[in-house]
Amino acid sequence: MVVILGVILLASSLAPALAQKKQQKSPGGYHGELDFPISWKRYYSYAEWTKIMHDIQKKYPHLSDIESIGKSRMGRNQFLITITAKSTGKYSEKPAMWVDGAIHGNEVNGVMCSLYLMWYLLTRYDYDDYVHDLVDNNTFYILPGLNVDANDSFVSYPNTPNNPREPYRPEDNDGDGLYDEDQTEDVDGDGELSTMYIEDPKGDYKLSPDKRQFVRVEDKKEEGRRFRRIGDEGYDNDGDGMINEDDIGGPDPNRNYPYGWNLQDGNPYPMSEPETRNVYEFQIAHPNIYASFHYHNTGRLIMFQAPPAKVSRTQSPVMSQRMQELNQRRMEEMKKANKYAQFFDRQVEEKYQHDMDVQTDIVTMGARILKNYSPTIAGLSGQAHAATYYMLGVYGYLIELWGSPDFEADEDADGRVSNDEYLKWIDTELTGEGWILPHKVDHPDLGEIWIGGSPKKHLRRTPPARYIEMEAMKNAQFVMYCASQFPKVEIDDVSVTPVTEDLYWIEVTVKNDRVYPTASDRAVQLKKDVKDKISVATSNNLSVVDIPGESTIVDQTDKLGTSQPVTTKPAEFRLKGKETKTFVALIKMDGSNGWVEFQVESFHGGKDTKRITLQKR
Numbered sequence: 001m002v003v004i005l006g007v008i009l010l011a012s013s014l015a016p017a018l019a020q021k022k023q024q025k026s027p028g029g030y031h032g033e034l035d036f037p038i039s040w041k042r043y044y045s046y047a048e049w050t051k052i053m054h055d056i057q058k059k060y061p062h063l064s065d066i067e068s069i070g071k072s073r074m075g076r077n078q079f080l081i082t083i084t085a086k087s088t089g090k091y092s093e094k095p096a097m098w099v100d101g102a103i104h105g106n107e108v109n110g111v112m113c114s115l116y117l118m119w120y121l122l123t124r125y126d127y128d129d130y131v132h133d134l135v136d137n138n139t140f141y142i143l144p145g146l147n148v149d150a151n152d153s154f155v156s157y158p159n160t161p162n163n164p165r166e167p168y169r170p171e172d173n174d175g176d177g178l179y180d181e182d183q184t185e186d187v188d189g190d191g192e193l194s195t196m197y198i199e200d201p202k203g204d205y206k207l208s209p210d211k212r213q214f215v216r217v218e219d220k221k222e223e224g225r226r227f228r229r230i231g232d233e234g235y236d237n238d239g240d241g242m243i244n245e246d247d248i249g250g251p252d253p254n255r256n257y258p259y260g261w262n263l264q265d266g267n268p269y270p271m272s273e274p275e276t277r278n279v280y281e282f283q284i285a286h287p288n289i290y291a292s293f294h295y296h297n298t299g300r301l302i303m304f305q306a307p308p309a310k311v312s313r314t315q316s317p318v319m320s321q322r323m324q325e326l327n328q329r330r331m332e333e334m335k336k337a338n339k340y341a342q343f344f345d346r347q348v349e350e351k352y353q354h355d356m357d358v359q360t361d362i363v364t365m366g367a368r369i370l371k372n373y374s375p376t377i378a379g380l381s382g383q384a385h386a387a388t389y390y391m392l393g394v395y396g397y398l399i400e401l402w403g404s405p406d407f408e409a410d411e412d413a414d415g416r417v418s419n420d421e422y423l424k425w426i427d428t429e430l431t432g433e434g435w436i437l438p439h440k441v442d443h444p445d446l447g448e449i450w451i452g453g454s455p456k457k458h459l460r461r462t463p464p465a466r467y468i469e470m471e472a473m474k475n476a477q478f479v480m481y482c483a484s485q486f487p488k489v490e491i492d493d494v495s496v497t498p499v500t501e502d503l504y505w506i507e508v509t510v511k512n513d514r515v516y517p518t519a520s521d522r523a524v525q526l527k528k529d530v531k532d533k534i535s536v537a538t539s540n541n542l543s544v545v546d547i548p549g550e551s552t553i554v555d556q557t558d559k560l561g562t563s564q565p566v567t568t569k570p571a572e573f574r575l576k577g578k579e580t581k582t583f584v585a586l587i588k589m590d591g592s593n594g595w596v597e598f599q600v601e602s603f604h605g606g607k608d609t610k611r612i613t614l615q616k617r
């Protein structure tokens with residue numbers, strides 16, 4: 001009896017465990033993140049984050065692969081993780097999202113956001129229906145750190161928030177024949193790179209009343225100690241009398257792409273840097289890439305690539321004033337229904353209007369998801385997103401991460417964070433740890449100097465560690481939202497209208513419920529789009545009748561009933577976002593019944609088939 005009871009108990013306690021599904025419908029449920037814990041409370045060096053990538057890939061080999069797309073100037077591999085469910089098809093056969101982080105070496109929160117997206121997609125796949133669908137149906141190409149050499153130095157060594165930024169092409173900034181011979185150093189050894197000042201009766205600076213900052217002297221008659229600003233911490237390494245005059249770093253990598261390139265910013269020539277060239281060559285070789293995200297800082301901006309502005313005749317000042325007022329009123333009206341509503345007054349040609357509308361829809365949702373980020377139209381000038389949109393027809397986005405902590409520092413709610421509010425935020429939320437107080441230091445070249453009066457490295461451009469996850473999570477959500485709106489072609493209604501005893505009109509509706517079209521307007525203009533196709537097949541006793549002409553009216557009373565014919569040759573088309581199209585086939589039947597099957601195929605929008613049976617009345 002006891003034994004039997006034991007068996008029953010064992011069975012009943014095992015059964016739910018075996019039957020348990022990982023999918024969780026509840027936001028309070030477990031969603032898998034701790035299957036592979038990563039701490040989002042710190043930044044990682046290149047060795048650390050590439051190890052995280054490789055380790056997570058080993059745990060999820062059915063969902064991911066890692067490759068190096070090439071090497072940086074210093075010989076580091078640029079590791080890319082590709083994510084999709086291998087069980088549902090190949091990487092190259094699904095519409096893809098490209099994500100890269102930190103093309104500017106110092107913008108390492110872009111590395112963290114990219115890693116976070118990777119982690120979220122992989123760990124939640126088994127637990128979260130939304131993520132499961134995204135990973136089944138799409139490919140994500142994620143390159144966490146684009147400018148790997150500078151990314152690593154920025155994290156591993158004391159630096160200002162702004163440096164190192166460019167790829168490590170040697171440049172002789174002071175023209176002395178030596179390359180990168182005088183770089184910054186952490187003079188006081190506190191692990192931060194602050195600003196040096198020296199006491200000088202003729203100096204323009206004084207200490208603020210609270211002795212936390214060096215501030216400019218406004219009233220020249222005011223008495224007191226004066227300081228001269230030297231610059232970033234460092235020594236005169238080559239004894240030429242100047243300090244930090246030849247730091248590391250070459251051209252701006254985000255001015256190095258071919259579209260809108262100019263010599264001054266993007267020298268010496270487009271794609272001169274291995275780090276950017278490797279990326280662009282990968283993108284060209286992967287035409288399934290549908291949209292691209294590029295993480296930068298700072299300023300909480302969703303910069304999107306808009307189509308070219310229409311060249312219009314210049315308006316009179318009165319007219320343009322009126323237009324501005326009209327737009328302002330439209331905007332206010334829209335904001336009443338949705339405070340995240342966006343309106344851009346860029347006028348584009350008809351052939352680009354859909355791209356403009358699509359981008360406006362997408363960034364409106366971006367403003368909703370990212371909360372305190374502002375959508376704005378991005379520039380060209382050799383930037384990565386300009387190349388993806390204008391040269392590849394791929395929808396491009398540049399995200400300026402982080403920025404002023406106005407979400408909690410702006411006490412007087414005037415929309416900006418003043419100096420006082422900023423320091424108060426450092427004292428309150430960061431309990432003081434974000435600031436370097438001015439202090440005396442002995443300098444080998446300068447004698448007694450002062451260092452300090454500045455924020456620490458991770459504050460203004462990259463969030464303090466405690467805010468990394470907050471930023472990364474909402475940014476991952478926006479990327480996933482965009483992927484969820486990649487086109488999807490589906491066969492909707494099929495209706496049969498008998499004409500004679502053995503002839504039937506079959507009308508079929510094809511739809512794309514998503515925001516994005518099956519090909520961008522730009523891809524169409526570049527002739528890079530692959531047309532969507534619909535074909536019809538039948539059982540042996542049925543045949544498709546060829547209909548001449550471009551379109552055929554099935555029902556004379558229905559003005560909208562003008563449909564494109566599908567004949568023995570497939571019909572070609574393109575579906576815009578949220579668009580439905582109808583097609584018609586004329587079918588001849590021998591015998592009493594048979595079947596007709598429609599198949600739609602779209603390069604970015606997938607496939608769908610529908611079969612119906614025809615029965616003679």
Ligand SMILES: [Ca+2]
Pocket residue numbers: 171172173174175176177178179180181246
């Ligand atoms: Ca030099």
Ligand SMILES: [Ca+2]
Pocket residue numbers: 170171172173179180181246247248249
């Ligand atoms: Ca240099």
Ligand SMILES: [Ca+2]
Pocket residue numbers: 158186187188189190191192193194233
């Ligand atoms: Ca220092």
Ligand SMILES: [Ca+2]
Pocket residue numbers: 182235236237238239240241242243244245
């Ligand atoms: Ca020097």
Ligand SMILES: [Zn+2]
Pocket residue numbers: 104107254295296297
């Ligand atoms: Zn940047």
